[in-house]
Amino acid sequence: MSAAQVPGAEGKRTYRFIIYKIDEKKKMVVVEKVGEPVLNYDDFAASLPANECRYAIFDYDFVTEENCQKSKIFFIAWSPxxxxxxxxxxxxxxxxxxxxxxxxxxxxxxxxxPTEVGLDVIRGRAN
Structure with a gap:
């Protein structure tokens, strides 16, 4: 299996999100879609298929109570x-x-x- 660069790793913001799927014929994980840094959570959520499993990486930006800009990298196992x-x-x-x-x-x-990966859940787990 090969993995594309995780968004935000090594200080480089390459993507907002990466959606991976398993190619059952090749028996490997492949990148299905990447989201540019300008995209947001709604774009990410719309990229998850309603009836198919996926792995996803989501780079979530937020501001702490101390008014500090932070980012957390989420790994999401999507299995509807x-x-x-x-x-x-x-x-x-x-x-x-x-x-x-x-x-x-x-x-x-x-x-x-979708409720288990809603923005409120992401926000709650980021803090």
């Missing part, structure tokens, strides 16, 4: 209830190995529906 059972099993069994290949992950989320 409506996705195929086989797909859910493949993604679940590959997640830890794939995540080890990524540098800079600060928060991990597992989500089965």
């Amino acid at each position: 209830d409506t996705s195929r059972v086989r797909s859910k099993m493949i993604y679940a069994s590959s997640k830890d190995r794939f995540k080890r290949e990524l540098d800079g992950i600060q928060v991990e989320l597992q989500a089965t529906d």
Whole structure:
């Protein structure tokens, strides 16, 4: 498996988000979509397919109560209830190995529906 650069790693903001999918024929994780730094959470959420599993990296910018600008890198295991059972099993069994290949992950989320990866959840986990 190969991983693209995590957004924000090494001080370079390359992407706001990266969506990965497992190519079942090649048996490897591939980049499906990248979001430019100017995009926001809504663009990211709209990129997650409603009925298919994905891995995602999201670079979340926020301001602390002390008025400091911060950023957290989220790893999201997206596994909707409506996705195929086989797909859910493949993604679940590959997640830890794939995540080890990524540098800079600060928060991990597992989500089965959009409410579990909503902006309020991201915001709450970032602090």
